[in-house]
Amino acid sequence: MAEDYVKLIEVLREGLRERFLRYEYDAKRRALKVLVERDALPKAFELINEISRGEYHFTTITGADLGEDDVELTYFLWLIPQKLRVMIKASAPKRDSKVQSLVNVVPATILYEREVYEMLGVRFEGHPRLEKLFLPEDWPENVHPLRRE
């Protein structure tokens, strides 16, 4: 059972090379935290798609502005056959927060990307409809309520 995560790490490290930054594993909760470069996200998810043959549940994306220069994005996944909680982390600088959209790779991200965009202003390149989801229509452009500014 414990080998599952080792295998996943190996595949990711091989596929992403230097864009794979580091990982942490919590054996008690079977939770794996992987830190990657933001431009490696689509590739990482393609690899995960391959390994799990699509048998995974995409939980959510958390965007967090922790008061530094970057917005931290956390992608939560649950791999069903491996029984493994995976958190893929990447950070995007606030000034130029462009991230490749994952809608083509993981369809379930469609609403979460919109939410992160409107709350934190992270631009997802290639998203079919990157517009407001929760906020009223008359909300000013470029004001993102969860930014610390």
Next chain:
Amino acid sequence: MTLPSLLRRAWSNLFKKPATVQYPFKKLIPPTTYRGRHVLVNERCTGCGLCAKVCPAFAITMVPAEGRALRVIDLSKCIFCYQCESVCPRGAIRRGRDYELATWRKDELVLR
């Protein structure tokens, strides 16, 4: 479900007591654990302000009275979570079971 058993159930339901209670004429008594109107014991309050600090609905304010601070609970804001009861070191706020709190005027809802 077969027809005879259905009929039997329908027949027996005819003679059962109704599931509802004619409320204003017949009072319902909530369980002893129910979180209703607070019972304030002013002699025990030291005015420390812990309850006001912890209140999630900002319903408790400290007002000066008889030369010290005393907590005042605005029931119109209170969410009856009783965090104030659990945080009070001297038991100056106690649990009450009274739930008939509706009033015409808002200032009647301020507990002193």
Next chain:
Amino acid sequence: MTTTNVIVGPIHPALHEPERFVFKVDGEVVVDVEPRIGYVHRGIEKAMSERTFTQGLYLVERVCGICNVAHTLTAVQAIEDAFGIEPPKRAKYLRTIVHELNRIHSHLLILGVACELIGFDTMFMLIWRDRETVMDMVEMITGNRVMSAYNIIGGVRRNISDHEVSELRKALDTITEKVRQYREMFAEDPTIRARFVGVGRLSRAKALALGAVGPTARGSGVKVDVRVEEPYAAFDEVPLNVVVYEEEDSWARFMVRVDETLESIRIVKECLSKMPPGPVKVPVPEVAPRSSEGFSVIEAPRGELIHHVYTREGEDKPLRYRIRTPTYANIPSVCEMLKGGYIADIPAALVSIDPCFSCTDRVALVDVRTGKKISIDLRMLARRY
């Protein structure tokens, strides 16, 4: 192809909170669906980082009134994870009991509402009558029928007495009997079958790809249940069977709920007998003891719920608090299941995900070609078609 836009909402497509769907219809068939949510956006995530951990607990409780226990449970677990605190064992069991009672009442609620929507009012009355028993039990244990305010960081608010345990057992026995009858009804009754079988199809592959959760996923044959996969509270010691139906339609989703209600009753009983004695809470620091992040995933009545919290050492407020509710995750799936169905099937399919975003039950039909607006009640829609 000429299509007509049918706007459903924003006030109440099916249940509790406002939500709007724009349906593109061709004749009677729905071609495309576009959701617009956020009518009750209260900025809770922002407000959370302006309140202390204890105050925030009561705020997350009010994210949703029906699954409030699920929200507080996730919140306390996430915060405990960030703080590095382990609650006592008895508290874990008590949390499980209240959590499962919450699930029972939530499932009974939606089963009743579903019956009412298809015009089966007797069933609705019966189910809701028995739901009252569960509400009374929740009130007895926690102090309020709905907002339990039971879970706190480091344990639970109050212990359960022997008298309460025996009362609870008695109530559960009567409920079990009733729910068995309802199961029979849902499985066999021609009215229910005629309205729900084959409606709102969601294939297994789609459910996986779109990230469906809870009974919506399990009704499509996806075997996911957080309680088994990432056991929290007392679920590592209390085994449970995951209910899965392969039919992929509204009926399967309701059957999942009925069976789960029975399963939950069994879990509560098992917890009552396995519960160890001991303290129910541990002292916790008021400020975060370390800069960390914590998350907690649980199986709320409507599906997987996740809270993610960032803390900074020495601060009494979370740095960032993220909540992802199950209905939100199910929105892409519900859009998918409505496509290709009839307008008349909208209520039957919508209610089957147990939506937690809609409050009254009003639907607006807009004919784009004539610009005419027809605003009708969802129940009217359910009856009229």
Next chain:
Amino acid sequence: MIVTGAVTRQAAERIKRVYEQTPDPKFVMAVGACACGGGVFQNCYGVLGGVDKVIPVDVYVPGCPPRPDAIIYGVAKLIEKVTRGG
């Protein structure tokens, strides 16, 4: 007219409109802590506070949430007010 829940900035205008459209005699009941005074949602950026900031309220029913009987008690209170001539 029974108002439940917090009054958000978006809803305030609509509540006022609904109130103005209601024919006389009309009475307003604020049910629950959020409608009475804002409850937990005070100080949130989107929330105004109690209903009485927007329209006059006849009966306040506090509680979060009130018991069903408490709401009926509120109705009884309202009837009392109406029969006495408010």
